[in-house]
Amino acid sequence: MHTKLLKAFQKFLKQDQILVSETDLKIYDTDATALFKNKAHGILLARSVSEIQEIIKTINEFNLKQDEGDKISFLARGAGTGLSGGAIANPQTIIISVAALNKILEIDPVNQKALIETGLINSHLTQKAKKHSLQFSPDPSSQDSCTIGGNIAENAGGIHCYKHGVSSDQVLGLEYVDEKGELCYLGELNPELKSRDIDLAKFFSGSEGTFGIVTKALVKLDPVADSFVTIEVACRNTLDASKIVSEIIKHGLKPAALEMIDSGAIEAVNRSFKMGLSEEVKAILLIEFDGHNEEVLIHAQETIELIETRFDLIFIKTTQDLKERKNLWQIRKGTVAAFGEIAPYWYLYDSVVPRSKIPQAMLGIEDIAERNNLKLASVCHAADGNLHPNFLYDPDKDPGVIDRIHKASEEVMQICIHLGGVLSGEHGIGLEKREFMPYMFTKEEMDLMFKVRKVFDPELKNNPDKIFPIRVCKEC
Numbered sequence: 001m002h003t004k005l006l007k008a009f010q011k012f013l014k015q016d017q018i019l020v021s022e023t024d025l026k027i028y029d030t031d032a033t034a035l036f037k038n039k040a041h042g043i044l045l046a047r048s049v050s051e052i053q054e055i056i057k058t059i060n061e062f063n064l065k066q067d068e069g070d071k072i073s074f075l076a077r078g079a080g081t082g083l084s085g086g087a088i089a090n091p092q093t094i095i096i097s098v099a100a101l102n103k104i105l106e107i108d109p110v111n112q113k114a115l116i117e118t119g120l121i122n123s124h125l126t127q128k129a130k131k132h133s134l135q136f137s138p139d140p141s142s143q144d145s146c147t148i149g150g151n152i153a154e155n156a157g158g159i160h161c162y163k164h165g166v167s168s169d170q171v172l173g174l175e176y177v178d179e180k181g182e183l184c185y186l187g188e189l190n191p192e193l194k195s196r197d198i199d200l201a202k203f204f205s206g207s208e209g210t211f212g213i214v215t216k217a218l219v220k221l222d223p224v225a226d227s228f229v230t231i232e233v234a235c236r237n238t239l240d241a242s243k244i245v246s247e248i249i250k251h252g253l254k255p256a257a258l259e260m261i262d263s264g265a266i267e268a269v270n271r272s273f274k275m276g277l278s279e280e281v282k283a284i285l286l287i288e289f290d291g292h293n294e295e296v297l298i299h300a301q302e303t304i305e306l307i308e309t310r311f312d313l314i315f316i317k318t319t320q321d322l323k324e325r326k327n328l329w330q331i332r333k334g335t336v337a338a339f340g341e342i343a344p345y346w347y348l349y350d351s352v353v354p355r356s357k358i359p360q361a362m363l364g365i366e367d368i369a370e371r372n373n374l375k376l377a378s379v380c381h382a383a384d385g386n387l388h389p390n391f392l393y394d395p396d397k398d399p400g401v402i403d404r405i406h407k408a409s410e411e412v413m414q415i416c417i418h419l420g421g422v423l424s425g426e427h428g429i430g431l432e433k434r435e436f437m438p439y440m441f442t443k444e445e446m447d448l449m450f451k452v453r454k455v456f457d458p459e460l461k462n463n464p465d466k467i468f469p470i471r472v473c474k475e476c
């Protein structure tokens with residue numbers, strides 16, 4: 001780190017809050033994306049909102065005496081579980097970790113809201129809210145490690161988001177530190193809010209850390225359902241499983257969750273969780289209804305009748321046992337970790353197609369994996385057309401594999417856009433997909449989005465290099 005800057009930080013941060021050694025830089029050189037790496041200028045572990053303000057003001061002060069190319073920028077990091085390279089810095093960028101700001105400041109059971117610090121781990125909020133029969137609904141598979149700040153930045157979804165909504169649906173108000181180091185308030189946390197104002201707290205959600213560093217959030221809590229039915233469906237191929245998804249949605253059923261895993265993912269969970277599934281099982285669907293008991297039983301019965309009459313299934317099982325339900329969801333949420341049974345690395349690609357196009361997309365993705373000689377394992381939030389093909393790999397055994405993964409990912413993106421899909425469902429654009437933006441947006445649309453970003457961060461100091469292709473960043 002630049003000596004002057006280091007000395008300035010040492011005036012108000014303790015030594016163990018400043019990480020600058022080669023080992024530290026290496027530890028923070030990626031997020032869960034793994035294929036993308038870059039070392040930061042340094043990492044600062046903030047312990048309070050005022051420290052974040054002070055850090056930004058110190059950087060601004062330092063920048064006053066620097067040439068344009070030598071100026072320092074910054075980015076917020078939560079738990080680093082992001083899957084689009086959002087929390088990866090560059091040698092001119094300082095990572096500000098908000099992970100230690102992790103308190104639940106208030107749970108208001110009557111109005112079903114919680115005020116939290118944004119370094120809070122997602123599942124910790126539901127654990128505390130449970131005693132009021134409330135939950136924080138967005139439940140990414142990473143919910144035991146990712147932060148709510150990261151969820152808001154990426155507008156994260158999760159297994160039950162088809163019915164209960166994504167992170168931005170839960171955000172009522174935000175406190176954030178802007179590029180000058182000043183505190184700003186949006187939504188219900190803005191004391192001057194008028195009911196006719198645009199909902200800027202929601203607008204801010206999904207900006208991938210480019211608008212400011214969120215320090216507090218007022219979020220909505222939802223009542224925990226009275227009753228659940230979870231249905232496990234074992235299919236002979238992904239095509240049947242994909243068609244079942246379309247049938248369920250077409251029929252007007254609204255499950256809380258509708259997840260699909262393919263044969264590669266089944267191989268991993270079968271080994272890791274010793275599930276004892278037969279080799280015939282090539283795709284599994286997990287379907288869940290929640291609500292009042294009578295209602296969920298009716299919907300489950302309708303679903304079973306709809307599926308059983310039209311498809312040649314290996315088995316279909318239902319359960320209302322809460323322990324069995326927990327096991328099933330643990331297996332689903334542990335699927336990515338189970339990939340370690342097959343290969344040491346995985347690259348997860350986040351893509352979306354209209355639900356009616358899932359069968360074509362799944363067939364297309366299988367073909368792309370085969371042509372590029374890649375091991376495929378898919379986990380899908382199928383109800384909202386959000387497909388996550390994973391390519392499992394070992395670069396030591398297969399030196400050319402990373403190039404083939406990049407090529408295959410571009411092909412997956414093209415096929416999804418061709419089928420009417422979009423670039424990302426829930427993991428954001430980050431570094432990973434910024435060069436794909438022109439496949440989806442015109443120059444005018446990207447310029448407009450870039451102008452909006454500049455309203456919040458005129459000097460582009462917050463999480464630079466993200467979302468926009470390099471061309472747009474340079475031209476604007």
Ligand SMILES: Cc1cc2nc3c(=O)[nH]c(=O)nc-3n(C[C@H](O)[C@H](O)[C@H](O)COP(=O)(O)OP(=O)(O)OC[C@H]3O[C@@H](n4cnc5c(N)ncnc54)[C@H](O)[C@@H]3O)c2cc1C
Binds near residue numbers: 140147155159209
């Ligand atoms: C095994 C696994 C399963 C996953 N499953 C899901 C899933 O089901 N659904 C889903 O949506 N995602 C999923 N993810 C992706 C990831 O967990 C989410 O994107 C999560 O929201 C990232 O949170 P984080 O705290 O790790 O953020 P980080 O990775 O630290 O940061 C992500 C982005 O958010 C910004 N950011 C972080 N904190 C703040 C803040 N306080 N203020 C402003 N910007 C901030 C960063 O600058 C960066 O751009 C999964 C990841 C893994 C590894």
